[in-house]
Amino acid sequence: MKIELSIYRDRTPISTLPPYLQQAMRQSGIIQDEDVNVTFCGSIITEQGISVFFPRNTYLPESNTKEGFRLAAQFIKAIRRYTQERSSKINALDNGEHLFGKQNLNVIIGLIEDYCANGLYSQRLMERVVNSGRPNWNRTISKQTPFPTKGGPIYLDIHGSRNRYVSDCEIARIQAEIIQELDATYAWIVTGSEATISQDIKGMALPKGNTFAKIKAIELELTRAFSDRDIHLLKLLHQYLKATHGTTPTDSVIGIRHFHGMWEHIIDSTLKWNFPVNRLLPVPAYRFSNGELVEAAKKGQRTDTVLRIPNSNQFAVVDAKYYGAQGLESAPGWPDLVKQFFYAKALSVYCPGAKVKNAFVFPGQGPLTYVHMKNRETEQTEDIKYPPIKCVYIDPLELIKLYLAGKKSVSLTELIME
Template sequence: MQSSGSARSGVKIRLVEDRCALGVLGGDGYPVWLKEEIVRRGLVADGEQTISFCGLIAQDSEVFVFIPRGSALPVTIAEKDSLAALTTSCLELYGRRRPANTIPEESGLVEFEQDAQLALVRELLDDYRLNGLYATVSRQQTSNNGRTDWRRTIRMVAVLPDADGMPIYPELIGTRRCSTLDSIVTRIHGAVISKLDEMFGWWVTGEAGGRLASDLDADPDLLDRAEYCIAMLKHEMVLVYSDRHMRLIRNLLRYFRHHKLAGGSPVVIGLRDFHWVWEYMLAEITAWRKDVSRELPVPVYYAQNGERQPAPGKGMRPDLVLGVAARRHMAVVDAKYYQARDVSTAPGWHDLVKQFFYAKALQEAYPGWTVDNIFVFPGCGKLSYAAVESRDRSRRFDELFPPVRCVYIDPVQVMQHFIAGTLSTEITESFLMAGRRDA
C-alpha cells in the first residue's frame, strides 16, 4: 500500500506504508515539504530509495501516519482512521513502557525524548476532556449567603438582642468559592488545547469526527509567544496547591519547551526502525513464554596460563522462546521486520546461523523436547521454511542445521493485542504449529 487518506473537520489524515519507495511521495497530492522533511531527517534506507519510518508527521491541518509494513489494507474511511489511531497508540505505549534511555540506539528514535511527546499530547487532551479549561479559584466574602464564617461574623457584626434578650446577628458573613475563566493561564491552556485538538483529536477520541474542543474560542497567537507563556506559567505555579493544577501547569511548560510541538515546523514522532517495536510487541502478546537464559551455554575464553574467562555477555540471546511442558514442545522465535517476499528480501546467513545454534543449544538443554525454529514476518508471503542442503540438492542437513519455519502475521492483529494488553493464543499456536508442517 502506498497511501490512503481521509479528511474530516479541517484535518486531513493520510496513511503511508513503512518501507515503500520514497518516490511515492513525489506524486500528486503530496506536499513538497513531506518528502523534504523525510530526507532531511534521514528517514530513508537503500541509498535514499526507500522510506524507513513508522510514526506520524504533521503540519498545520495535514497528518501523515506511517503504518507498519505488511499491515492489512484498510478499505473504508473508518478503517483508515482506526488504523491511524492504532499505530499512533502503539508507538505511544511503546515509548511509555520503554523510556528513551532503554530504547536501543539502533532503532533510530525520532522525538522519543524523555518528554515523550505523544504521552504529553494524550495527557493534556485527556485532562481537558475530564476537567475542562484551567480555572482560577478564589474565595469571595458573602452576606447571608454561602458558608457562615462565625469568627468573622462575631468580629464584624453588631449583636442585637431578640425579644427574650438573646443575641442575634442581623447579618451572617460567609465565603464562597468562585471559579473564573478569564486569567492568562486559562487563555494559554485554551490555545494549547485548541492546537493539539486540531492535530491529534482524531487519535485521542478514536472517532472519525475526532475533536474534543471544536467550539473552543482560543487565541492562537499566544503559541508564538513561548517565552511570555513560560513566564506566566512559572508565576502561576507558585500560587497553586492542587495536584491537578500543578500537573497541568508542568505539562503546559513541557509543551512550550518542546518547540517542535508549539512551533510551525513539522512534528515528527516515531522510529526509523520499527523492528524493535515489532520484536517487543510479539514478546508481549504471546503466551507460554519461557526464560531459558540460564539453560543456554555461554562462550568461555582461556588464557595462555590456563585461566578460564567466561563471557556470558557474549552468549546466545534469542528474541523469544515459547514452551509448553505438557507437550514437551518448544519454539525459538526470531521476530524479523523483513518483507520476506522471496529470497532477495529474506534473512541472510547471519540470521540463519543464529537460529540454527539456538535450536541446537536448546535441544541439548531439553533432551526429549521438540524444538522448532521460527522466523516471524509482518504481512503475508510465500516462504515456508529455510533449510540447508548440498549444492547438487542430493542431501539435506536438517540434523546439523534445524530448518527455520516462516510465519507471517498481520501487524494490525499484533498491535490490537498489544494495546488491549491481551495474550494471543492464536498467534502463539501458529508458532508452535508451524514446526509440525512437513518440510
Template sequence: MRSNLPSFFSDRDPLAVLDRHAGTVVAAMRERGIGRIDEQKTVHFCGLVHHPVEGAAVFLPREAGTGNADADLETASLTMLALARFGAETSMRDFEDDGEAGNPGTLAVIKRLADDFRDHGLFSERIRQQTRNAGKPEWTRTVKRESALPDHKGQPIFIDIRTSRATRSTDALLAQIQAAVIREIHLAHAWWLGGTSGRRQELLSSPHPPFPRASWARKLDALLPSLYSARSMFLAEYLRFYLRESRMSSTGAYVFGVSDFHTVWETMLRETILRSPHDRRRNWNSELPKPIYVLKGSGTLDPRSRGMQTDIILENKTDYMIVDAKYYAARSAVTAPGWPDIAKQMFYEQALREIVDSADLPQNVIHNIFAFPGQTNDGPLANVEVRHTDGRPVSTAFRPVFCVYLSMREVLSHYVNNTRGIKLAAPVRQPVPVA
C-alpha cells in the same frame, strides 16, 4: 478548528512515492534526523508528519496498507495508538526517548493530555469572589464597611450584607496554555485521538496566553513550584514536555514517530501472542548459557557480560517455540533474514536444549520461528534450511527455521486493546526436492 485527515504512505516506501508531499515531509524528517532520508532510497519511518497548511501524512507499518482509504484510516489510528502505548511503556514518567528510534514518548504525552481534556475539560481554579447580598455572609467585613439602621427595639439592621461565593476560574495561565496546546493537538491529532471535539466551545472561549509560544515552557517552569493539586502538577509537567519536544521544522511541520519499527514489532508480538496455560513465563535469557573466555595458565574464567538474547520463547505442554520477531518484507530470499540471523536462531535452539533436555529422556520438540508482518496470516516462505550445495539434506544438527506471517492489522489491534489473541500453531516443515 479542523482536523486534518491524513494521506497514507508506508514504511520503506521509495522516496519518489512521496510526490507532492516530498517538499515538506522529507524536509521535516531530514531536519529532525528521522527517516534515514540521506542514507537510503527508501523511507525508514512509521508515524505522522503534520504540516499546518498541507495537512498530515501517515507512514503505516509495512504490510499494513491496503489502498482503501477507510481501512487505512482505521489502521493509521491503530498505528498512532500503538506508538503512543509503546512510548508510554518505554519512557514512563521520565519521558526518556530511545535514541535513534524517534519520539514515541511525545505521542504518549499527547494522548495523556487529550484524554485528560476529554475527561475533565480545561483546568479551573476554585476561588472565592467577594459579593454583596449573594452568597455566604461575611459579618466582619459587613460591620466594618456597611452602615446599620436601628430596628424598633434599637437593634442594628444591615440593609446590605457583604458576602462571598465560590466560583471556578479558567483564566489562569495554566488553563490558557492548556487550551492553546489542546487546540494544536486537535488540529494535528484529533483524527486518531477523538474526544476533543465535544468540548470545542471550552477551547474557543479560552483566552490565548499573553506570551509568545516560545516562552510557554519557561512560564510553566516558574509556575510549577506554586502548584499543589495533582492535576495542576500533571498538566504543568506534561505541557512543558510537549512544548519542548514538539518543535516544528523550518517548514512549520511536526514529526511524530519512529525510524525503526522493528523494536515496536518485537514488543507488540511479545505482548499479544497467546500463551499456553503450561507457559511458566520463565526469564529464559537469564538461564541461557553465556560465552566465557578462559585465561592461559591460571584457567581463570572471564565471562562476557551479555549472552544470547532471544525475543520470545513460548512453552507449551509438548513443545517449545523460539520466536524471533523480524520486521522484513520476506517475499523472497533477498528480502528475508540472512545467514547471521539464521545461524543465531540455530544457536538459540542448542542453548535452549542445554536447559530443557535431559540425558535420560527423549529430546524435546523445539520449533524455531521467524515471525514476519503480513497483510494476512500467510506468506510465500515456509522455512529456511541448511543443505548441501547439491541440495542433499544435512544432519539433524542443522534444524530448519520456520517462517510465520502475522497480520500487522491484527497485531496492532490486540496491542492497542491490551489483549492476547495472536495464535501461533506448531509449524509444518515443507518438503524440499533434492536437486
C-alpha cells in the same frame, strides 16, 4: 477545515512520493542522500496534510476514510506506548532505531487527552460570604456584635468562606489557545477521526501577553494548585510552551526510522507462554593467563522469544524478523539460520528431552512456509540434524490492536506451536 490523510508503507520507493513529502522527509532526516526506498514508520504532518507510513507488508486501509483515521491513530498510539515501555533502553542507546518526536508526542497527546476527559481548567477562588459556606469565627467575632442570651452570645450574621471554580481564567485561556492549535494537526491521534474537538472554545478570549508571560502565569498557578490533575495539566502546558518558545512552526514528525526493534517487542508482548530462558542459559567465561576464569554475562546467549507450553517439554524459539520475506532475496540469511539452530540446541542442553520448534515471524503475507537444510549429494533435507524453521506471517495491524489492549494472540501462538 478538512484534514487530508495519505497512507503509505515502510519501504515505499521514494520516487513515488509527492514532491512536498519528499522535501519534508529530507529536511527532517528521514530520507538520506543514498536512500532509494523509505525507511520509516510513523506520521509526517505538513501544511498539505497528514502522511502515515505503516509497517511493510501491512494491508492498508484507504486514505481519507474513517477506517484509515482509526488505524492511523491506533498505530501512532502503539508507537507512543512502545517508546514509553522501552524508554530507559532507548534513551541510553536509541537501539539503532532513530526515534522522532518522542517527547513532543507525550506532551501533545497528554494535553489533548486531558481536554477530552476534563474540559478546560477551572481556577479555584475563595470568596467571603455571610450565613453560608464554612464559618470563619475570628472574622465573625471581629465584625459582628453578638446578641446576649442566657445561654451565651448569639451572632445573627456569621461570616464564612466558600470555594468557587472559574473556567474563564488566564490558565483556561492559555489551554484553549493551545488546544485550538493542536486540534487539526494532532487530535486525530486521540479521537481516531477527523472530527474537531475545539468547536466549543472557538469564542474563548485570548490570553494576555507573549509566551514568556504565559509561562510565568502557569508557574504562578503551579504554586497554588493542589489536585493531581491540575498539577499534571499545568506541567504539560508549561512543557509545551517551553518547547515552542522562540521557535517557528515546522513540519512535525512522529515515528521510528528502523522498525525492527518495535516489531520484536510487539511480538514478544503478544505471544502466550513466554518463557524467560535467557537467565538460565550458559554464559561464556574467559580464561586468562593467570588462571582466572572471568564470566562475560553481556556476551551470553540471548534469544528473542522462547515459548513453552505449561507443564510440558514443548518449546519454541521465535525470531521476529522485520523482513520482506517475499522470496529468496528478502529471506533470512545464514547468520539468522545458525542462530536459530544453535538456540534450539542450547534449549536441549538446558532441558534434556525438550522438543524444540523454531519459527520466524514476518509482517504481512508471503510465500515461505519452512526453512530446511538440504544435503547437496543426496538432495534430501537434513531435518533431524537441523530442525526445520517454520515461517509464519501476521498482519502488523492485527498485533498492534492486541498490543494496545494488552491482550495475547492465541491464534499466532498456536500456529507457532503446532
